[in-house]
Amino acid sequence: DTEVTQTPKHLVMGMTNKKSLKCEQHMGHRAMYWYKQKAKKPPELMFVYSYEKLSINESVPSRFSPECPNSSLLNLHLHALQPEDSALYLCASSQSAGASDEQYFGPGTRLTVT
């Protein structure tokens, strides 16, 4: 099974709401990633978890809060977002965070902030 699942597929939220994005993989991968992607642009890395520990936070605003409850799950908690945060949020996983490890991406959550 080479599938990464993400829920929900679409999310519309107001600037005062709190919501969470969820990601799951059952490939035994030990590295998981959150990306933000604007239309027709490359993904921008937000966070990297390696062996369930946060290893990279790419200067992401504190209104985004990641959580890795176990090796298969990754959450992204959202609070007080801005309209410019509207984007496709992609989760990915890889065997480890090694140089030769390809990433497997989920289908993404399309987020609209109103």
Place this chain on the structure above:
Amino acid sequence: AQSVAQPEDQVNVAEGNPLTVKCTYSVSGNPYLFWYVQYPNRGLQFLLKYITGDNLVKGSYGFEAEFNKSQTSFHLKKPSALVSDSALYFCAVSGLSGGSYIPTFGRGTSLIVHP
């Protein structure tokens, strides 16, 4: 720091013709190079990678890529394009950051295959 350049925003090709999507890279040390494809409203899909060894790498859906060290290039190719190959293609190079290797993506090339 590593970087990747995809010089073409868009590539147009007729169905049945060969296609090439270009990528050049800059990295200190050994390059670890990847190609991903993204169909509309989907996540990225891994196509192929170069680690070491044979300069011609074969991947999914009939795609292949040629690694050229002297030209620091890693062009994606397919002998006969299909309309269904129309998508956004990203080249990436792996680099070390904060104890983990992460990909640096090119800006992407939109491939349009005309019937």
